Structures are given as C-alpha cells and as structure tokens.
Amino acid sequence: MDPRYFPLFLTAPIFAAALTYEVEFIGIKESEVVQSMKDVSNLVSMRNRPPASVNGLRYRIASDIPSFIDVLHAYAYYDAKISSDIREVDGIYQVDLLVEPGIQYELGSYQVYKGDCTQIARIPECPPFKPKKLGLKIGDPALAVSIVNAELNLLTQLSRCGYPLAKVEKRRVIVDMEEKKVEAASCIQEGPFAKFGPSNLLGLKTVQPRFVERRIAWKEGETYNSDFIEETQARLLNSDLFSSVFINRGDTLDSQGELPMKIRVTEAKHKRISLGFFYATVDGPGGSFQWTFRNLRGMGEQLYLEADISKRYMGGSATYKIPDFLRMNQIYKAWGSVSRENIHAYNSFNYVLANAIERKINKKTTGSIGLSLEHLDVTKSASNGNYLILSLPVFAKYSTANDLLNPTKGYSIVYQGIPYQSFEGSDPRFYKQRLTGVFYIPIGTRRVVLALRAQIGSIAGARQRDIPLPKLFLGGSEDDLRGYRYYTVSPLNSDNQPLGGRSAIFATIENRFRVTETVGLVQFVDFGTVSLKEMPTVDEKWFKSAGFGVRYFTFFGPLRFDVGFPLNRRRGIDSKYRIYAAVGQAF
Known part of the structure; x- marks a missing residue:
C-alpha cells in the first residue's frame, strides 16, 4: 500500500462514527441572554465538528456550564442553575440545556472610591459622581454591562473637569444572596489635574x-x-x-x-461637478448642473455655479458663502440668479441680486436676515407687468425634530417675513409673512409616525393689482395640495387664469409606515384655501387632495415617490393625478 494514503484510512472511521446533535436552551425567555450563552458555547460553535461519542458530547456540555453561569451572573441571575439532558431522536442527538435562572438581582447601591477603595471620591473640580449621572438606576437589574458602561461614563465625566488621565483601578461587586441585591463600587485613580x-x-x-x-x-x-x-x-x-x-x-x-x-x-476633494437628469409630471423632462469649489482662498469659502433646465423652469445662479462670518456658526451668503418660469399661472423672467446672514443661535434655533433686489417681467397671466422690488427677508426656525430628512418625533415652528418696497405702481409697499407648524408623533414605535403640518400666510399693504403675481399665494405643488396643477389653486378670472391670493391656509396629514428597514409607505390628505382677502379666512372655498407614496430608505435619507389625486378637480385645469419624486420626506 502506498503510505501516502495511510492517514486517510485512520481518520475515516472516526468521522464515520461522529454523531449529529441539536442544542436547545429551555427555561430562559430573554433572547439577548440566550444569544450571549450561544456566543460563549463550544457546544454551539463546534457543531460542525461533532464528537465521536456520547461521552465526548457530555464533556462538551460540562465544559460549557461554567461559561453559561458566568453569562447568567453578568445578567444578574446569581441563583442560576443549569442541567442537561441528552436523547436520541431518529439518529440525531437532542441536547436540552435546562436553565433555572432564579430571580434577577437588583442594583442596591453604587459608589465611587479613591484607588484604595476606602475613601469616597470627592474631587473639587468635578460634580458629585451620582449613579443617575453615570447611567445607573438604583433598583434596576444589576447588569454587568451597565456597571462597565457606568465606569466609562465616569472616566468621561472626569475628562470633562480636568482629569483625562484618570483610570479605574479596581471594581468591587458584593452580592447579597439574602436581599437579592448587588452593591457595586468603582475605585479610581484620578491622576493629575490637566x-x-x-x-x-x-x-x-x-x-x-x-x-x-x-x-x-x-x-x-x-x-x-x-x-x-x-x-x-x-x-x-x-x-x-x-x-x-x-x-x-x-x-x-x-x-x-x-x-x-x-x-x-x-x-477632502474641494472641487466637485454634478449632473442630474429627471422627469416629473410637474416639470416634464429636465436636467441640472452644479460646479462647487469649497475652499476658495484656503479659508473654506465656497462658490457654487448652478444651472437647471426643464419644460417649466430654466435658470442659472452663482452663490458665494463665507463660513463663520464675524463669529462661529454664522454664514454670509451672496448670490445672483437669472431664471425663466413658464407655468399655467404666468410666464416670468426673474433677475435677482441678494445677500444674507444666516446664524445658528443654538442646536434648536436658526435665523437669517438679508437684502434682495429683484426684477420681474410677468406675462401670459391675469396680471402682467414689469416690477423692480427691494426686499428685506427675515427667517426664524425653532426645531426639536430628531432628523432633517426623516424626522420621527419632535416639532418645528418656522416664521418667514418679507417687507417689500416696489418701485412700480401707486402703492409700492407690502409685507408678506408665513407661519408654519410641523409635528411628528410616533404611534407605538417609530415605525409608525403621524406627521401634521399647518401653514398660514398673509400679505398686507399694497393693493393686489400692485403686487407681482409670483409673490402672491398660489396653491398646488409638491409642498401643498398635491395633485392639483402647479400653482393654480387660487381664485380664477373668467379665462380660468389664477389671480393669486393675499392670504392662504394649508394643512397636511400624513401617516408614515416603515414596513422594512428599506421600504416605507405613506398615506396623505392635503387641505387648502387661498383668498383675495388680506387676512386668512375659513369661509372661502376649500380644496382637498389625497394620495399615497412609497419611501426607499438609503444611507443619505429616504427617496420619496408620491401620487396625489385632486378631490375637487377642475375640468380643463387639473389632471386625474400627479406624480412627485424627491429626496427626503415631504416635510
């Protein structure tokens, strides 16, 4: 016989005699505990390399028991007992691990001591080390991971008050088997003040x-x-x-x-070019271009050149930004743009020169104020004209929403006010303002969110005929009254041309359901009214729309696809439905 084959003959009987087995944990309901026990188990991890005999299987079980007990102690089950049973079913050995966890011990106390564990740690530069501040709650289960996390929080707290070189010298855990409580302590060496x-x-x-x-x-x-x-x-x-x-x-x-x-x-790369192509029932086919330079003069100043073209809109702009202008979290922005908008309500050519200062006041509050000079040439509308207007836009926002593109809780309040000075017409001044409130209410879990939005707007001052039509309120867009023809919801003249309104009220209700980690569904209802009166009123005609949408969640935010149906459809103006697509939730 060729000696090269001799090892094969030796090993073949061993694998032929190897037994097959399954493992089941009985008596413990917490899936997290069961998974932790599986993670430390040779019995589970070595199933693909089974033992040759039942005795070998019993050895594996016995060697796992101490590790299982350690896991149960880590989850505060200090009275835990484990037994096992092996039975053969159809040639497969079934291993039942019978776990009697007993009562879960509570955290009775937690103290922070100096390194020798005899003196309570009191450091003048630091606040008292209270369990609650360290993430522990007396009376909760005395989980080992909670105590370890408390020590990490303790070191973080020390590093906040001048002791970044602090160390936990030892941990003391006393288990009271009668009271079923755990008395825990951490002993620190704070190191030098730094x-x-x-x-x-x-x-x-x-x-x-x-x-x-x-x-x-x-x-x-x-x-x-x-x-x-x-x-x-x-x-x-x-x-x-x-x-x-x-x-x-x-x-x-x-x-x-x-x-x-x-x-x-x-x-990072400071220069970027992006091209985009799209199709929408609102805009038809279109494309976009953007060139960005984010490090002008080596100080993070930014220059953007943008162009968009579609059936409805064509325009270009140049924007210059200075970050941290005069102070941190304050941006100076200057821009100029040229655009043409050709929609059912009007055809306009716009030329804009503007600047603004935007400031982040705190984590929840932002605001801006600017100065803008704008020339509008409005044709093919119910109110044609050439306008040269100066404006001073003011913006303020307070938000507790937990995410910009996919909020699931919190609320936002936004105020926009723009005083205008027109150099055309006999009544040159008017003031446009809009107040928006948005609320996100999780229902049960964050997989179901009720999103509510209400908007109210008014224009005071000049007569309606002296106000450029694009500055008046017009409903029907991806932002309100989805399903209606773009910017046509307002009082109409005899030719069915929108007159625009001096006041408006819009409201939206959305039910958002996250079906899986990547797919969500949305149902929505939109309401709105646009009036010729200066102050908003509920006595005018209300328009309503309803629809549904799909959300595809990506790493940068949800992709949105909505279909809106006008419930007060106007013949010759509105189609049966409209489709909208964008990045992020509707609001």
Whole structure:
C-alpha cells in the first residue's frame, strides 16, 4: 500500500462514527441572554465538528456550564442553575440545556472610591459622581454591562473637569444572596489635574492653518474638557473640507501642567461637478448642473455655479458663502440668479441680486436676515407687468425634530417675513409673512409616525393689482395640495387664469409606515384655501387632495415617490393625478 494514503484510512472511521446533535436552551425567555450563552458555547460553535461519542458530547456540555453561569451572573441571575439532558431522536442527538435562572438581582447601591477603595471620591473640580449621572438606576437589574458602561461614563465625566488621565483601578461587586441585591463600587485613580497645551496641526495641504485654529473650541492653558475635543471635531467635519479628523492628547503633562494636543486631518476633494437628469409630471423632462469649489482662498469659502433646465423652469445662479462670518456658526451668503418660469399661472423672467446672514443661535434655533433686489417681467397671466422690488427677508426656525430628512418625533415652528418696497405702481409697499407648524408623533414605535403640518400666510399693504403675481399665494405643488396643477389653486378670472391670493391656509396629514428597514409607505390628505382677502379666512372655498407614496430608505435619507389625486378637480385645469419624486420626506 502506498503510505501516502495511510492517514486517510485512520481518520475515516472516526468521522464515520461522529454523531449529529441539536442544542436547545429551555427555561430562559430573554433572547439577548440566550444569544450571549450561544456566543460563549463550544457546544454551539463546534457543531460542525461533532464528537465521536456520547461521552465526548457530555464533556462538551460540562465544559460549557461554567461559561453559561458566568453569562447568567453578568445578567444578574446569581441563583442560576443549569442541567442537561441528552436523547436520541431518529439518529440525531437532542441536547436540552435546562436553565433555572432564579430571580434577577437588583442594583442596591453604587459608589465611587479613591484607588484604595476606602475613601469616597470627592474631587473639587468635578460634580458629585451620582449613579443617575453615570447611567445607573438604583433598583434596576444589576447588569454587568451597565456597571462597565457606568465606569466609562465616569472616566468621561472626569475628562470633562480636568482629569483625562484618570483610570479605574479596581471594581468591587458584593452580592447579597439574602436581599437579592448587588452593591457595586468603582475605585479610581484620578491622576493629575490637566490643562490644554499647544496644538500641533498635521495633514493640511491647501487649507490654511488659521481656518483650523479658528475652530478649535479650547484655548491653551484652559482646563482640559473632552467635550471641547468633540465640538472641535464636529466643527471641522461639518465644514466639508475634511474627510477625517483625529484629535489626540499627550500622555504626560509638561512643566506647565498642560497636555500637548495633536490634530491630524485628511483633506477632502474641494472641487466637485454634478449632473442630474429627471422627469416629473410637474416639470416634464429636465436636467441640472452644479460646479462647487469649497475652499476658495484656503479659508473654506465656497462658490457654487448652478444651472437647471426643464419644460417649466430654466435658470442659472452663482452663490458665494463665507463660513463663520464675524463669529462661529454664522454664514454670509451672496448670490445672483437669472431664471425663466413658464407655468399655467404666468410666464416670468426673474433677475435677482441678494445677500444674507444666516446664524445658528443654538442646536434648536436658526435665523437669517438679508437684502434682495429683484426684477420681474410677468406675462401670459391675469396680471402682467414689469416690477423692480427691494426686499428685506427675515427667517426664524425653532426645531426639536430628531432628523432633517426623516424626522420621527419632535416639532418645528418656522416664521418667514418679507417687507417689500416696489418701485412700480401707486402703492409700492407690502409685507408678506408665513407661519408654519410641523409635528411628528410616533404611534407605538417609530415605525409608525403621524406627521401634521399647518401653514398660514398673509400679505398686507399694497393693493393686489400692485403686487407681482409670483409673490402672491398660489396653491398646488409638491409642498401643498398635491395633485392639483402647479400653482393654480387660487381664485380664477373668467379665462380660468389664477389671480393669486393675499392670504392662504394649508394643512397636511400624513401617516408614515416603515414596513422594512428599506421600504416605507405613506398615506396623505392635503387641505387648502387661498383668498383675495388680506387676512386668512375659513369661509372661502376649500380644496382637498389625497394620495399615497412609497419611501426607499438609503444611507443619505429616504427617496420619496408620491401620487396625489385632486378631490375637487377642475375640468380643463387639473389632471386625474400627479406624480412627485424627491429626496427626503415631504416635510
């Protein structure tokens, strides 16, 4: 016999005799606990390499028991017992692991001590280390992961008040078998008090160091606070100039009691060209172009050149932005645009020169104020004319919504006010304002959300005939009264041309259902009325529409496809339905 085949003859009987088995955990209902037990089990992980005998199977079970007990202790089941049973069914061995978890122990107390675990830790520069502040609740199950997370929160809290070199020296856990409670403690060595030292910038190529330095949230010599590091990282990443930002500190203090800081960045591509093509029942076929330069003069100043063309709209614009203008979180923006809009309500040529200052006041509040000069040439409408108008637009928004493109809870209040000064007509001044409220109400879980929106608007001042038609209220768009012909919902003249309105009320109700992680369904109803009166009124004719939509959720936000049906369809004006597509929820 060829000796090369000898090993095969030795191993063949072993695999032929190997038994097949299944494992089931009985007595524990928590799927998370069961999964954790499976994760540490050789019995489960080595099923594809079965033992040759029942005794070998019993050995595997016995070797797993200590690991199972450790897992159950981690979930605060300190009275847990485990037994096993093996039975053969149709040539397959069934292993039943019988778990008696017992009562789940509660967290009775949690203390933070100095390194020797004899003295309660009290550090003058830091707030008291209370369990609630560290993410623990006395009386909750004494889970090991909760205690470990509390220690991580403890180190974070220490790093916020000048002790970034702190360490947890030991952990003390006392299990009271009579009271069924766990007394836990962490013993820390806080290390030396530290201040921010000099910052070293690495990785810059075209961005000026001054741009980064202006966005550093701390000052050299200031008490070390890890929140400032996170804030600096967010400021730099939000500038869109960097694809990555890493901030590290030194491990030892210098002679001034300071920790040197190192900021390493990777610059993103600053120039971008994008082309887009689309088709919609509102616009017909169309395309778009955008060229962007996000690092003009090396200080993050941005220049955008954009062009759009479709059956309804054609235009181009140039926009210049200065980030952190005069102060952090404040943008100066200047732009000019030329456009032509050809819709059923009117045909207009617009020329705009404008600028604005936009400011983020806090995480929930933003506002802006600007100055704009606009020339409009309006034809093929119920009110033709040439207009040269100066405006001072004001915008304010307060929002607690949890997401920009796919909010599931919270609310937003938006106010827009624009005083206009017209250089045409006998009554040149008017003031347009709109107030919008949006509410997102999760029903049961975040997979079902009731979204509500109400808008009310008014134009005061000049007579209607002296106000350019595009500045009046017109309903029927992807934003309100979906399904109606674009910007035609308003009082009409004898030729069925929209007159526009001086006031309007719009409301929308949407039921949003997230069916899977990537697909959602929407039902919606829109209401609206547009009036010639200066103040909004509910006595005018109300228009209603209904429809449905599909959402496809991607990493950058949901893709939206809606179909709207006008319930007060006007013959010769409105089609039976309209289709809308965009990125993000309707509101």
